[in-house]
Amino acid sequence: MKFFRLISILAAALCFSLPLHAELVDGIKAVVNSEVVTFAEVEDFAAPAAQTLRREYAGEPNLFQQKLGDALNDGLEQLIERQLILHNFDTEGYRLPDTVVDELVQERIREKFGDRITLMKTLQAQGETYETFRREVREQYIVSALRAKNISPEKVFVSPYKIETYYLAHQDDFKVEDEIKLRMIVLNKTSGDDTNTASLAGEILVKIKEGATFQEMASVYSQGSQRSQGGDWGWVERSVLRKELAEVAFALKPGQVSGVIETPEACYLMLVEQKRPAHVKPLSDVRDDVEVTLRTQEQKQLEQQWIEQLKKKAFIRLF
Numbered sequence: 001m002k003f004f005r006l007i008s009i010l011a012a013a014l015c016f017s018l019p020l021h022a023e024l025v026d027g028i029k030a031v032v033n034s035e036v037v038t039f040a041e042v043e044d045f046a047a048p049a050a051q052t053l054r055r056e057y058a059g060e061p062n063l064f065q066q067k068l069g070d071a072l073n074d075g076l077e078q079l080i081e082r083q084l085i086l087h088n089f090d091t092e093g094y095r096l097p098d099t100v101v102d103e104l105v106q107e108r109i110r111e112k113f114g115d116r117i118t119l120m121k122t123l124q125a126q127g128e129t130y131e132t133f134r135r136e137v138r139e140q141y142i143v144s145a146l147r148a149k150n151i152s153p154e155k156v157f158v159s160p161y162k163i164e165t166y167y168l169a170h171q172d173d174f175k176v177e178d179e180i181k182l183r184m185i186v187l188n189k190t191s192g193d194d195t196n197t198a199s200l201a202g203e204i205l206v207k208i209k210e211g212a213t214f215q216e217m218a219s220v221y222s223q224g225s226q227r228s229q230g231g232d233w234g235w236v237e238r239s240v241l242r243k244e245l246a247e248v249a250f251a252l253k254p255g256q257v258s259g260v261i262e263t264p265e266a267c268y269l270m271l272v273e274q275k276r277p278a279h280v281k282p283l284s285d286v287r288d289d290v291e292v293t294l295r296t297q298e299q300k301q302l303e304q305q306w307i308e309q310l311k312k313k314a315f316i317r318l319f
Contacts, residue, residue: 029076031317032083037076046075084310085143094142101138108137150306156298163290167283174281177237180249181274183214184231186224187267201260201267208257214271223266231271245270 030037043050049071057064113119123133167174185204189197204217218224218231226232238246245268248258252272261268283290 028319030080030319031315032080033087033315035083035087037079037083041079042072042075045079046071049075080316081307081310082139082143084307084314085146086139087314088310089142089146094146096138096142101134101141104141105134105137147303151299151303153295153299155302156295158291158294158298162294163287164283166290166294167286171280174286176279176281177239178250178278179235179237179276180252180272182233182236182249183218183271183273184224184226184233185214185218185222185269186231187221188223189264189266192264197267198260198262201262201269205257205260205269208269214257214269217269235276 027038027040028036029039029042046068050068053064053067053071057067109116109119113122119133120130123130185201187197187201200221204221208214208217215230215232219227222231224231233240238250240246241249242263244263245261248261249270249272252258252270254272254274256272258268258270261270
């Protein structure tokens with residue numbers, strides 16, 4: 001077992017110099033029961049998050065290191081939890097027949113690789129073996145199955161009282177700014193000195209004033225993504241629009257069409273169909289969202305309680 005191999009290695013290291021002993025210990029991040037979690041495993045687990053953080057904080061090395069440290073700590077905790085769950089699977093006497101594992105492996109191959117040849121080439125390029133791949137599939141299934149068993153949605157009940165209490169305590173989360181129901185015609189310029197686009201916008205505005213519907217003109221002329229909907233943006237808040245557009249749009253009255261609004265990139269025409277002031281969404285509009293939030297919180301709490309129970313029965317040592 002890994003644990004006893006670890007003891008043998010460390011014991012042998014004592015016969016050599018101190019630097020060798022330190023190097024070996026530095027490769028171990030945690031021992032969970034009889035299993036070892038290494039630095040390399042933690043780094044591999046956190047690699048996707050590390051790549052994202054490296055892009056997000058490219059110009060902030062100190063903040064990047066802080067965030068990376070958090071990601072590594074989170075990765076370590078998840079790997080420890082994984083070993084706890086796998087140990088629980090064994091100690092509770094659960095069994096996963098090899099035939100089931102074989103089916104899971106074949107399903108994974110079809111979904112991710114297409115065929116076995118592609119799988120073997122990928123594993124070879126990554127320096128991994130088929131046995132390692134098979135064990136990973138097995139362990140992922142076990143962890144997922146035990147989580148589902150112990151943190152089942154059926155065990156979570158969110159009462160109407162909890163929903164109403166949460167809603168009242170989080171009113172700021174449901175505030176909505178001033179809104180307008182907006183239609184917009186967008187005409188992109190071909191160059192910085194393009195004057196034809198502004199002229200076309202003026203012609204369209206004349207047609208609207210003469211009786212053409214804004215929706216019809218948007219469907220014919222607009223180059224915006226809402227063209228097929230007659231330029232309909234639906235209900236929008238001020239923050240959705242760029243500043244120069246928002247200033248004009250929110251000054252219009254319901255039913256009023258703007259003049260031609262020109263920017264370096266495009267010309268715009270806007271119609272405000274309706275307006276409604278800032279308000280707090282009623283509970284009836286957000287009840288489902290609140291229930292999902294509370295259900296997620298309850299499930300997270302159940303998971304933490306379950307993991308803590310597993311930790312109390314386990315030997316865990318961090319290095």
